[in-house]
Amino acid sequence: MPEMNMAKAINLALHEAMAKDDRVIVLGQDVGRDEGVFRITEGLSAKYGDKRVIDTPLAESGIIGAAIGMAIYGLRPVCEIQFAGFDYYGYQQMESHAARFRNRTRGRITVPLVMRAPYGGGIRAPEHHSESKEAIYAHTPGLKLVIPSGPRNARALLLAAIADPDPVIYYEPKAIYRLFREEVPEKTEIMPLGKANIARVGKDITLITYGASLQAALGAAEKLAQENIDCEIIDLLSLSPLDIDTIIDSLKKTGRAVIIHEAPRTCGVAAEIIAQINEYALLYLEAPIKRVTGYDTPFPYFSKEQFYLPDSDKVVLACRSILEVDGDNK
Amino acid sequence: MPRTPVNISAQIDYLSILDEQGKVDKNLEPNLSADQLKTLYHYMLLGRRLDERMLIMQRQGRLSTFAQCTGHEAISLGAAFAINKSDSFVPYYRELAGMLYRGWPIEKFLLYWNGFEEGAMVPDDLMDLPFCVPISSQLLHAVGMGMAINIKNEKRVVIVFFGDGAASEGDCHEALNFAGVFNVPVIFMCVNNQYAISVPLSRQMKAKTIVQRAVAYDMPGIQVDGNDILAVYSATKDAVTRAREGDGPTLIEAITYRIAPHTTADDPKHYRSDEEVAIWLKREPLVRFRQYMYDKNLISKAEEEKLEEQISNDIKKAIEKEELLAKSPEFNDPLHIFDYAYGEMPPCVQRQRKELEEYLQYKRGSYKKGEN
Numbered sequence: 001m002p003e004m005n006m007a008k009a010i011n012l013a014l015h016e017a018m019a020k021d022d023r024v025i026v027l028g029q030d031v032g033r034d035e036g037v038f039r040i041t042e043g044l045s046a047k048y049g050d051k052r053v054i055d056t057p058l059a060e061s062g063i064i065g066a067a068i069g070m071a072i073y074g075l076r077p078v079c080e081i082q083f084a085g086f087d088y089y090g091y092q093q094m095e096s097h098a099a100r101f102r103n104r105t106r107g108r109i110t111v112p113l114v115m116r117a118p119y120g121g122g123i124r125a126p127e128h129h130s131e132s133k134e135a136i137y138a139h140t141p142g143l144k145l146v147i148p149s150g151p152r153n154a155r156a157l158l159l160a161a162i163a164d165p166d167p168v169i170y171y172e173p174k175a176i177y178r179l180f181r182e183e184v185p186e187k188t189e190i191m192p193l194g195k196a197n198i199a200r201v202g203k204d205i206t207l208i209t210y211g212a213s214l215q216a217a218l219g220a221a222e223k224l225a226q227e228n229i230d231c232e233i234i235d236l237l238s239l240s241p242l243d244i245d246t247i248i249d250s251l252k253k254t255g256r257a258v259i260i261h262e263a264p265r266t267c268g269v270a271a272e273i274i275a276q277i278n279e280y281a282l283l284y285l286e287a288p289i290k291r292v293t294g295y296d297t298p299f300p301y302f303s304k305e306q307f308y309l310p311d312s313d314k315v316v317l318a319c320r321s322i323l324e325v326d327g328d329n330k
Numbered sequence: 331m332p333r334t335p336v337n338i339s340a341q342i343d344y345l346s347i348l349d350e351q352g353k354v355d356k357n358l359e360p361n362l363s364a365d366q367l368k369t370l371y372h373y374m375l376l377g378r379r380l381d382e383r384m385l386i387m388q389r390q391g392r393l394s395t396f397a398q399c400t401g402h403e404a405i406s407l408g409a410a411f412a413i414n415k416s417d418s419f420v421p422y423y424r425e426l427a428g429m430l431y432r433g434w435p436i437e438k439f440l441l442y443w444n445g446f447e448e449g450a451m452v453p454d455d456l457m458d459l460p461f462c463v464p465i466s467s468q469l470l471h472a473v474g475m476g477m478a479i480n481i482k483n484e485k486r487v488v489i490v491f492f493g494d495g496a497a498s499e500g501d502c503h504e505a506l507n508f509a510g511v512f513n514v515p516v517i518f519m520c521v522n523n524q525y526a527i528s529v530p531l532s533r534q535m536k537a538k539t540i541v542q543r544a545v546a547y548d549m550p551g552i553q554v555d556g557n558d559i560l561a562v563y564s565a566t567k568d569a570v571t572r573a574r575e576g577d578g579p580t581l582i583e584a585i586t587y588r589i590a591p592h593t594t595a596d597d598p599k600h601y602r603s604d605e606e607v608a609i610w611l612k613r614e615p616l617v618r619f620r621q622y623m624y625d626k627n628l629i630s631k632a633e634e635e636k637l638e639e640q641i642s643n644d645i646k647k648a649i650e651k652e653e654l655l656a657k658s659p660e661f662n663d664p665l666h667i668f669d670y671a672y673g674e675m676p677p678c679v680q681r682q683r684k685e686l687e688e689y690l691q692y693k694r695g696s697y698k699k700g701e702n
Contacts, residue, residue, distance in 0.1 A: 029526070029527065029529065030527045030528045030529060032528075033528055033600065033601045034527065034528030034529075034600045034601050035600065037527065037595070037596070055528070055529050055533055056529075057495075057498035057526075057529070057533065057534050057535065058465060058495035058496065058498045058499060058526045058529065058534065059498045059499050059500065060499075061499075061500055062498070062500075085464070086464055086465070089499065089500065089501075124394045124395070124445065125394075125395065126394070126395055126396075126397075126463060126593075127450075127461075127463045128463045128464050129463075265678070265682065266678060295667060295668065295679065295682045295683075295686070296671065296676075296678055296679050296682060297667055297668055297671035297679065298671060300447070300667045301445045301446060301447045301449075302394060302445035303444065303445035303446050303656070303661075303662070304445075304662075304664050304666070304667055305445075307664035307667060307686060307690075308667055313689065313692065313693060314689055317688070317689060317692060
């Protein structure tokens with residue numbers, strides 16, 4: 001089994017998808033000759049030509065809108081928005097059209113497209129290059145939303161997203177593109193959308209997270225293990241649909257949870273998870289649920305981004321604060 | 331009814347005053363005084379030297395990713411020179427020379443590319459906007475400012491900059507259309523540097539020019555040699571005069587070339603040849619303007635050396651100032667994250683601020699539970 005980083009694994013999935021199915025089209029800004037500003041589309045243009053790997057004019061709405069047309073017409077477009085902070089121009093197309101065609105035509109017209117976009121902070125990037133606005137898509141019925149956390153699941157989930165009959169937002173946590181390498185199976189692997197992964201088994205407290213924030217959770221679990229606190233970590237992978245069953249099963253065991261993401265707090269993904277826990281598992285709780293998230297401010301320019309982002313110490317503090325609460329529910 | 335031609339009046343000129351060798355067309359030469367020309371030369375050189383210095387600092391890890399402006403000086407500076415201080419200058423992000431002339435202190439640019447919001451703090455005496463990263467969205471802001479000028483019955487104008495890539499965004503169409511409909515005093519300066527990162531002009535649009543859109547929006551349009559500061563100045567001056575007289579917007583397409591990479595994170599070897607760059611290096615704006623200054627006896631070797639030294643000192647002083655600011659507790663307090671999200675801090679943000687404060691105490695080892 002070869003080892004590779006996440007950037008390479010996403011590139012591998014694109015190669016596999018294009019080789020297997022000639023309906024798969026890659027389009028976006030600088031994806032062809034330049035092979036992507038993060039080199040995610042490396043080798044695709046050389047292999048498949050400019051008919052299937054399309055450098056578009058600089059227009060996000062154009063990219064998404066055209067991808068919708070292609071998808072309706074039987075292709076499988078995988079479009080790249082260069083940075084998630086620029087996908088708002090395309091959101092109108094996503095919300096008003098990609099997300100709705102199936103519903104408003106009673107299934108007659110469907111839009112099987114994938115929108116890839118690097119998102120998140122931590123790489124000392126210029127303004128508008130570090131946003132995490134996944135909640136907007138999670139809040140849009142008709143769209144699916146996937147966020148990988150490492151090479152192996154990145155590849156397997158992108159292949160699932162491309163095969164999916166509905167529009168899928170595939171947000172790539174760019175801070176971990178090349179952070180670590182992992183074994184990726186030789187044989188094509190596809191993971192189902194809508195299924196969370198238990199990244200660490202534990203019994204005292206459940207850390208729920210996704211994307212680059214998984215690293216903060218893993219770091220915190222290691223620190224807390226030295227205090228004999230045993231963390232379970234749920235890596236969501238899909239934010240829509242959300243695998244609430246895995247979360248509830250874990251909470252039945254631990255009774256405590258901290259939810260971690262770098263997106264702003266208000267109406268963020270953590271808020272929805274807490275609401276569902278409230279609805280389906282309130283009586284299992286031993287303590288209030290804590291959130292470690294970005295703050296309700298615009299993403300700060302990079303001289304202060306490390307203070308905005310979740311890290312293992314913030315998670316440790318949150319865990320300690322609720323471990324001290326004795327709910328006496330057990 | 332027969333088929334008859336639709337009458338669309340369309341005449342678009344290309345203006346060049348200072349050729350590649352720095353030879354001036356006497357008939358078109360703008361009437362600028364020796365002092366004015368010296369000022370232009372000063373800021374052009376300052377823009378160039380600061381850009382070069384920032385590239386070195388970026389390579390040394392003292393700045394992060396930044397967008398070089400080398401080769402673009404004539405456009406932002408020539409345009410800035412054609413408006414008044416009380417007018418508005420709305421950049422995208424390659425208007426270093428023009429913004430320096432407008433009065434932005436050097437250290438602002440160092441702070442900006444070093445990750446401090448303070449670098450985007452517009453000087454108090456300007457109604458200008460800071461850099462705009464998301465591409466073409468600033469065009470509509472300029473139009474709105476122009477509408478406000480009309481509503482307030484003022485005689486001011488707005489100049490707004492955008493690239494050839496930005497011309498592909500929907501906002502560009504919306505802005506030009508609004509500008510025509512509302513007859514705003516706005517000058518649209520398209521910096522056609524022929525590349526949007528790796529995508530060449532030929533892939534950006536099928537049309538041969540951007541300026542021909544002026545016809546579609548029924549406004550005056552002119553194409554200029556963007557490496558010729560006299561042409562940029564003259565074309566802008568004409569547009570400003572019209573705008574100030576209530577005659578509405580103008581589209582100017584300034585033809586230049588992005589000699590440098592898109593940003594320091596870009597490697598143009600992936601998508602263009604050194605030969606192509608070499609052709610455009612010969613046409614760059616500073617060399618030909620220097621030649622013009624020499625030909626007019628407005629500068630001597632000794633004066634030029636003195637100017638270089640003065641600029642070098644000014645940059646050095648600004649770097650020292652920036653480094654002091656960047657290290658100062660005032661600029662580094664993480665709690666400043668919360669200060670400007672809202673005019674009045676909402677309760678949820680106040681709680682989050684307190685949460686970060688506790689975390690910082692914990693990191694310093696001074697956090698005791700229950701203290702806060």
